Each structure stands twice: as structure tokens, then as C-alpha cells.
Amino acid sequence: MENVLDVKNLGISFGGLRAVNDFSVSIKKEQLYGLIGPNGAGKTTIFNLLTGVYKPDSGKIILDGTDVTGKSTIDINKAGIARTFQNIRLFSQLSVLDNVKVGLHNNHSYSTVESIFRLPRFHKVEKEMNEIAMELLEVFGLKEDANVQAQNLPYGQQRKLEIARALATKPKLLLLDEPAAGMNPNETEELMEMIRFVRDHFHMTILLIEHDMKLVSGICEQLTVLNFGEVLAQGDTSTVLNDPQVIKAYLGE
Numbered sequence: 578m579e580n581v582l583d584v585k586n587l588g589i590s591f592g593g594l595r596a597v598n599d600f601s602v603s604i605k606k607e608q609l610y611g612l613i614g615p616n617g618a619g620k621t622t623i624f625n626l627l628t629g630v631y632k633p634d635s636g637k638i639i640l641d642g643t644d645v646t647g648k649s650t651i652d653i654n655k656a657g658i659a660r661t662f663q664n665i666r667l668f669s670q671l672s673v674l675d676n677v678k679v680g681l682h683n684n685h686s687y688s689t690v691e692s693i694f695r696l697p698r699f700h701k702v703e704k705e706m707n708e709i710a711m712e713l714l715e716v717f718g719l720k721e722d723a724n725v726q727a728q729n730l731p732y733g734q735q736r737k738l739e740i741a742r743a744l745a746t747k748p749k750l751l752l753l754d755e756p757a758a759g760m761n762p763n764e765t766e767e768l769m770e771m772i773r774f775v776r777d778h779f780h781m782t783i784l785l786i787e788h789d790m791k792l793v794s795g796i797c798e799q800l801t802v803l804n805f806g807e808v809l810a811q812g813d814t815s816t817v818l819n820d821p822q823v824i825k826a827y828l829g830e
């Protein structure tokens with residue numbers, strides 16, 4: 578099966594610190610892939626490199642056969658990478674529905690003139706966007722909350738909304754940065770089911786950063802362990818988690 582993501586020898590330094598060095602990974606279509614490692618290992622920096630927030634000083638990022646290395650965040654999102662953040666970033670004052678519609682604007686457009694004069698195309702596109710957004714909210718159990726301000730949703734629901742908004746951009750690859758952060762065990766359990774569902778229902782390829790080992794071992798098929806910006810181990814989740822080097826360096830045993 579073809580790879581959705583091929584990263585080759587990626588690297589970046591901040592001043593004297595080599596935050597990511599010689600990082601390579603290949604992720605197949607519809608794979609659930611985990612990126613783990615101690616605090617400061619470089620995980621979020623890799624997400625920032627993949628999404629164009631940082632430009633790598635070495636290496637290549639190939640998305641579905643297209644080289645996106647060095648492209649802007651907007652172009653990379655358009656090319657098909659969407660993400661969620663470690664600290665939830667929603668438009669807190671906007672409704673749940675409008676948060677998803679912000680994501681949809683990537684694929685649906687009308688001109689400023691069409692919007693100012695409320696021309697027929699504006700109404701058509703708005704109607705389509707409402708329908709698609711409501712469908713996504715239904716999938717995530719958020720339909721009843723469509724008109725609630727995002728900031729008034731419970732924490733677990735806000736995390737779901739962030740994922741729904743990312744999916745609205747119709748990505749080829751979804752990056753989740755510590756999706757279980759701040760969740761209780763029940764919420765984490767529900768999240769695991771939801772991530773599996775997103776993969777199956779949307780045929781999505783997912784790369785996630787996570788510290789919760791129950792989630793990692795429960796849903797990730799492949800893993801990369803980072804340590805001091807470098808790959809310590811890579812492969813099947815069970816093989817990697819039983820690797821003595823990983824146990825020593827990361828799991829602290």
C-alpha cells in the first residue's frame with residue numbers, strides 16, 4: 578500500500594540546540610501511527626515542521642507523492658495535512674457550528690462580491706457548508722450543541738470539536754498533538770474509540786503524539802520513539818515497547 582507520508586532525514590536547530598536530527602518516517606494510508614518520547618524530545622517540533630510552522634534546515638517531507646518541504650502552513654494545509662494542538666485552539670467566541678465551517682472554507686469558496694451582495698452562489702455554498710458541518714457534528718455527537726459557544730463546551734467535547742474542525746479541511750493526514758491531555762480515564766477510553774472510528778469512517782491516516790501509554794498501546798499500530806531529537810526505535814508498537822533500549826531510556830526501568 579502506498580505511503581501517505583514519507584519524511585527523509587529531517588532536521589532543525591534552534592541556536593546551538595539540534596531539536597530534531599535525521600528524522601525519517603513512512604506512514605501508510607489508514608495507518609494509526611504514534612510518536613512518543615520524553616518531554617523535550619522534539620515531538621511537537623516535528624509537528625511544527627510537518628505543518629510548515631518551522632522550515633527544516635535539512636531533509637524532505639513528501640505528502641502523498643508531493644514534496645511539501647518548506648511550504649507555508651496554508652499551502653501545507655491545502656495539500657492535505659491538518660492538526661490539533663496540545664493546548665486546544667478553538668475560536669472560543671464562535672459557535673460550535675462556525676468552528677467547523679472555518680475548516681470547510683478551505684474547500685468551499687465564494688468571492689467577496691458574491692458574499693457582500695448575497696448572490697445566489699453565496700447562498701448555495703453556505704447551505705452546502707452548513708449541511709456538511711452538521712454531518713460532521715453528528716458524527717462527533719455534537720449536533721445538539723451546534724449553536725453553543727465553543728468555550729462553553731466541556732473539555733472533552735472541545736477536543737472532539739477540534740478534531741471535527743481539522744477533518745473539515747479534508748486532510749490526507751491528521752496530526753493529533755496529545756489528544757488525551759487533561760482527560761480522565763473514561764474520556765480517554767471514549768477518545769480511543771473515536772480515533773479508531775475516524776480512521777475507519779473517514780479512511781484517515783493519523784499520526785499522534787501521546788504520553789498516555791494506554792492509549793498508545795491500545796490504538797497505535799506503529800511507533801517511533803524519539804529521544805533528544807533522534808529516533809531511538811521505530812516499528813510495530815509491541816516490538817518497540819518491548820525494546821530494552823526504549824524501556825531503559827523512556828519508560829525508566
Ligand SMILES: Nc1ncnc2c1ncn2[C@@H]1O[C@H](COP(=O)(O)OP(=O)(O)OP(=O)(O)O)[C@@H](O)[C@H]1O
Nearest residue numbers: 591594596614615616617618619620621622623663
Ligand atoms: N521555537 C523554538 N526556539 C527554541 N527552542 C525550541 C523552539 N521550539 C522547540 N524548542 C526546543 O526544542 C526541543 C524540543 O521541544 P519540543 O516541544 O518539540 O519537545 P516535545 O517532545 O514536544 O516535548 P513535550 O512532550 O514536553 O511537549 C526543546 O528543547 C525545546 O525547548
